[in-house]
Amino acid sequence: xxxxxxxxxxxxxxxxxxxxxxxxxxxxxxxxxxxxxxxxxxxxxxxxxxxxxxxxxxxxxxxxxxxxxxxxxxxxxxxxxxxxxxxxxxxxxxxxxxxxxxxxxxxxxxxxxxxxxxxxxxxxxxxxxxxxxxxxxxxxxxxxxxxxxxxxxxxxxxxxxxxxxxxxxxxxxxxxxxxxxxxxxxxxxxxxxxxxxxxxxxxxxxxxxxxxxxxxxxxxxxxxxxxxxxxxxxxxxxxxxxxxxxxxxxxxxxxxxxxxxxxxxxxxxxxxxxxxxxxxxxxxxxxxxxxxxxxxxxxxxxxxxxxxxxxxxxxxxxxxxxxxxxxxxxxx
Amino acid sequence: xxxxxxxxxxxxxxxxxxxxxxxxxxxxxxxxxxxxxxxxxxxxxxxxxxxxxxxxxxxxxxxxxxxxxxxxxxxxxxxxxxxxxxxxxxxxxxxxxxxxxxxxxxxxxxxxxxxxxxxxxxxxxxxxxxxxxxxxxxxxxxxxxxxxxxxxxxxxxxxxxxxxxxxxxxxxxxxxxxxxxxxxxxxxxxxxxxxxxxxxxxxxxxxxxxxxxxxxxxxxxxxxxxxxxxxxxxxxxxxxxxxxxxxxxxxxxxxxxxxxxxxxxxxxxxxxxxxxxxxxxxxxxxxxxxxxxxxxxxxxxxxxxxxxxxxx
Numbered sequence: 001x002x003x004x005x006x007x008x009x010x011x012x013x014x015x016x017x018x019x020x021x022x023x024x025x026x027x028x029x030x031x032x033x034x035x036x037x038x039x040x041x042x043x044x045x046x047x048x049x050x051x052x053x054x055x056x057x058x059x060x061x062x063x064x065x066x067x068x069x070x071x072x073x074x075x076x077x078x079x080x081x082x083x084x085x086x087x088x089x090x091x092x093x094x095x096x097x098x099x100x101x102x103x104x105x106x107x108x109x110x111x112x113x114x115x116x117x118x119x120x121x122x123x124x125x126x127x128x129x130x131x132x133x134x135x136x137x138x139x140x141x142x143x144x145x146x147x148x149x150x151x152x153x154x155x156x157x158x159x160x161x162x163x164x165x166x167x168x169x170x171x172x173x174x175x176x177x178x179x180x181x182x183x184x185x186x187x188x189x190x191x192x193x194x195x196x197x198x199x200x201x202x203x204x205x206x207x208x209x210x211x212x213x214x215x216x217x218x219x220x221x222x223x224x225x226x227x228x229x230x231x232x233x234x235x236x237x238x239x240x241x242x243x244x245x246x247x248x249x250x251x252x253x254x255x256x257x258x259x260x261x262x263x264x265x266x267x268x269x270x271x272x273x274x275x276x277x278x279x280x281x282x283x284x285x286x287x288x289x290x291x292x293x294x295x296x297x298x299x300x301x302x303x304x305x306x307x308x309x310x311x312x313x314x315x316x317x318x319x320x321x322x323x324x325x326x327x328x329x330x331x332x
Numbered sequence: 333x334x335x336x337x338x339x340x341x342x343x344x345x346x347x348x349x350x351x352x353x354x355x356x357x358x359x360x361x362x363x364x365x366x367x368x369x370x371x372x373x374x375x376x377x378x379x380x381x382x383x384x385x386x387x388x389x390x391x392x393x394x395x396x397x398x399x400x401x402x403x404x405x406x407x408x409x410x411x412x413x414x415x416x417x418x419x420x421x422x423x424x425x426x427x428x429x430x431x432x433x434x435x436x437x438x439x440x441x442x443x444x445x446x447x448x449x450x451x452x453x454x455x456x457x458x459x460x461x462x463x464x465x466x467x468x469x470x471x472x473x474x475x476x477x478x479x480x481x482x483x484x485x486x487x488x489x490x491x492x493x494x495x496x497x498x499x500x501x502x503x504x505x506x507x508x509x510x511x512x513x514x515x516x517x518x519x520x521x522x523x524x525x526x527x528x529x530x531x532x533x534x535x536x537x538x539x540x541x542x543x544x545x546x547x548x549x550x551x552x553x554x555x556x557x558x559x560x561x562x563x564x565x566x567x568x569x570x571x572x573x574x575x576x577x578x579x580x581x582x583x584x585x586x587x588x589x590x591x592x593x594x595x596x597x598x599x600x601x602x603x604x605x606x607x608x609x610x611x612x613x614x615x616x617x618x619x620x621x622x623x624x625x626x627x628x629x630x631x632x633x634x635x636x637x638x639x640x641x642x643x644x
Contacts, residue, residue, distance in 0.1 A: 053540055076546060084543030091534055091541075099535040100633055101556050110552070111542045146632040162542060 004029045004169055004202050005050075005087075010062035010072075012042070012049045012226075017274050020045050021226040022062070024300070027170065030200040032193070034213030034234070036249070037223035038270050043206045045226075047172045051087060052079045066170070085115045088163030092175040094155035098147035104131075104158050105143030108165060115166030130161035134191060153184035160191065170202040171195075178207070189216050210249050214238055219306070222246045225271055225281035228300055232307040242309040244286045280312060288313050340624055344617040351613040355606055356399060360392055365600035369412055386412060399606075408610070409603030411596075418603035422589065422611060428498065429588030432507050432580065433573045439512030440519050440569060445562065447516070448523025452531065453550065463520060470517025479510040479583045496585040507584045511577060515569055522565045526558040533557070560630050567623030571616035 003026035012020035020042040027033055035043040048054045050064035050071055064071040066086055071079065083089070091097040099107060108127035112118040118126055124143065131139035134157040147155055156176060163171055173192060177185035189205075193216055196203045207213050213220055214234040222230045222237070222245065230243035241247040248266035255261065268285035277283055283293040292312045303309040366382045367374075374382075383389045387398060402409065408419040451463040473481075486506060487495035494503050530536065531554060539553045540546070569576070578590035585591070589608055596604040628635045 051541065053537055080543045080545050082543070083541055089541040091538060093534060096534045097538045099539065099553050099557070101560075101631055102553075110539075110544060114543050148633045159538070162538075166543065 003027060005064070005066045007046070007050060008063040008065075010046060010049060010064060011060070012045050012054065013059045014057060019226050019273055020049065023223075023226075023228055025221060025228065025231070027202050027204065029169065030196070030202055031219065032196060032203040032205065032217040034205045034207065034217035034220040035223060036207060036210050036213050036220060038208060040270060040273070041223040042226040043223050044174050047089065047174065047204065047206070051083050051089065052076075053083075053089075080114075084111055084163070084168070085166040086168055087170045087172065088166060088168035089172040089174065090156070090159040090163050090176050093179040094159050095147065095152055095179070097159055098155055100147055102146075103143065104145050104147065104150070108143070108158070108162055111162050111165035126165075127161075130164055131158070133164065133195075134158070134161045135187075136161070151184075152180050153188065156180060156184075156188055157191070160188075160195070164195065164199075167199075168201060170204065172204045172206070174206045175208070176205070177212075185212075192216070211253055222249065225276065226273065227281070227310060228308070229282065229310045230308065231300070236304075236307060242303055242307065243282075243311050244288050244313075245282050248285075248287075340621055344621055347617050348610065348613045352403075352606060352610055353396075355609045356396055357392070359600065359602055359605060360395070363600050364388075365412055365602055368600050408607045411601050411604050413599055413601050413604075418601075418607040421604060422592065422607045425587065425589045425592050426574070426611075428586065429574060429577055429581070429590060431504060432511060432577050432586060432588065435504070435508045436511035436515060436576075437569055437573065439508065440515035441566065443512070444516035444519025445523050447520040448562075449527055449550075449555070449558075451520065452524045452527030455528065460524075464524070467517040467520045467524075470513050471521065473514070474579075475510055475514055476579050476583055478514060479506065479580055482506050482510055483583075496583075498586055503584075503586075507577070507580045507586055510580050510583075519562070519565055519569075523558065523562050526561045527554065529561075530554050530557040556630070560627065563623055563626050563630065567619050567626070570622070571619030574615045575612040 005027045007023055007025045010020060010023045011018065023042070023046055035046070037043050045054070049058070049060045052071065052074070054060065060072055062072060066082065069078070069082070071082060098104070105124060105127050108130060109118070109123040112123045112126050116126070127143055128139045131142055136142050136154055136157050142150070147158070150158065171192070176192065177188050180188060189212070192203060192205070195201065205213055205217055214237065217234055220232060220234050220237050221228045222243065224245050230237065230241065230246045232242070237246060238250065241250050245266070251264045252266060254263060266285055271277065271281055271284070279295050280286065280293040280298050283289050286293065290313050296312060298310050298312045300308045300310045366379045366388060370379050370382055380389070387395055390398070399409070408417070410416065411418050411421055414421065447463050447467070451460040454460050483495045483506060486493045493505050495506070497503050536549060536553055539549045544552070574589055577586070577588055578593060580586070581588045581590035582594055593605065593608045596608065
């Protein structure tokens with residue numbers, strides 16, 4: 001299937017420090033892609049860069065195309081049509097992501113006017129319908145509320161409703177539940193999944209929580225130090241991670257079954273982006289480091305069906321491992 | 333709302349009473365008006381008679397209650413110098429002062445706010461730096477220095493404008509500029525930092541992310557939030573409409589309230605000084621009250637707070 005959106009060698013630098021180091025990614029219509037990594041790994045920057053939402057001092061290179069339209073360096077008017085139109089975005093802290101001095105209804109109506117040309121009563125009716133869709137009770141009255149009068153979960157629902165106002169083909173959810181209670185988290189993620197299926201809308205779920213992403217996404221891209229280190233269908237990644245970093249992330253997850261075991265953290269810390277090691281950025285923390293890792297930067301390479309990995313060590317590919325036969329058999 | 337209002341009004345009244353009390357006590361402790369007004373050669377009998385006629389021989393607390401008793405009936409006392417009602421004398425001067433401070437306020441707002449907004453939106457540009465250098469200069473240079481500089485330039489050197497007096501409209505130009513430039517500088521700095529604060533808020537990014545064109549983001553999302561702290565400063569400037577020109581009026585021999593205050597203090601013309609201070613306190617307090625109410629209009633988060641607090 002043709003990709004809905006393609007990122008090619010996307011790079012971002014702030015004051016000469018590279019924060020995103022050449023990211024390529026395709027998103028198919030209607031698919032749910034998770035992006036995981038520690039804070040600062042570039043998962044949010046990727047989308048802010050693609051949508052032209054980074055501050056002016058950020059230098060953005062590469063390509064981000066949606067339906068043949070190039071977004072990088074596009075004129076503001078074009079970007080304004082895409083933003084909230086073809087691509088919706090919701091953010092981490094819904095309480096501060098909504099304007100505190102404007103009523104909910106007005107913030108929704110603004111998006112509806114921009115992308116559907118609705119004004120007055122028509123906009124209000126549609127805003128109410130959107131609030132109904134995202135499960136806000138008593139929607140008509142809530143239109144007159146200010147963000148501080150709603151709970152965090154309700155504000156995030158308002159954010160989702162606002163993102164839906166333009167009927168986007170792609171919704172980018174940047175840590176949408178990090179600021180919310182656990183029970184509300186589940187509700188919001190279920191809502192996002194349901195909306196995605198109903199509207200055949202692609203979803204990018206950005207999170208530092210691998211478990212959450214694997215549960216709600218078809219495919220996962222694991223990021224480290226401004227690059228994708230592994231990309232795989234969620235089930236495959238969980239069954240057998242190829243990149244040592246992805247493996248480390250999985251091992252650091254607590255297990256819900258079996259005896260209690262101490263968590264197994266990845267040794268070391270995230271590298272300083274101003275002083276990355278000359279070879280692989282993960283090298284210094286890597287249990288499977290080989291000599292080449294010190295001097296050669298790995299490149300993302302194919303590693304079986306729908307899988308890509310960014311590692312020099314061959315053991316990080318199905319062909320070289322013991323289970324390779326089964327894996328290649330599946331791929332054939 | 334009613335509770336909020338009455339609480340604020342009560343506090344406003346208390347502020348005024350405290351200011352008047354303070355002025356009353358300090359003035360009576362700091363010198364004897366009888367000596368000053370009658371002159372050094374006056375006989376002790378004449379001075380005693382003067383003191384008796386103005387009630388200055390009474391204990392201070394008797395004078396104090398007498399003053400407040402009269403105040404309650406709207407009587408602010410007579411000037412010891414002119415023998416006219418102090419209130420009339422003071423009110424006569426109000427228009428002259430407002431003729432300086434109101435245009436100056438318009439300059440402050442009309443120059444300071446746009447400059448601050450522009451500087452914030454073009455942060456670190458050459459214009460931003462220029463605005464900030466001017467703003468720092470504008471508010472670190474005291475008004476008497478600035479006024480002397482302007483006089484030197486426009487009156488002495490260029491000869492375009494008069495250096496003092498109030499005969500024509502041209503006479504108002506330099507004092508108005510002096511007041512306006514300093515205030516505009518303060519407002520520009522304040523507006524800029526309020527704007528920068530708001531520009532970094534996540535909801536500004538949200539507005540851009542939903543496709544709002546940048547100009548509308550600024551007008552519709554940034555300004556309404558950035559104006560909330562700026563209103564505080566403007567409110568303070570409005571409160572200063574009466575008292576804000578003391579120095580400038582003296583430098584430019586402008587016959588307003590400020591110069592009257594300086595003269596009245598020097599002469600220990602008690603009723604006049606107290607009347608001016610009362611008027612100044614009342615304008616300040618009124619401006620503060622308006623700012624408090626405006627906060628509620630500008631920021632819905634504050635609208636409920638007093639009611640919620642008043643609930644128990």
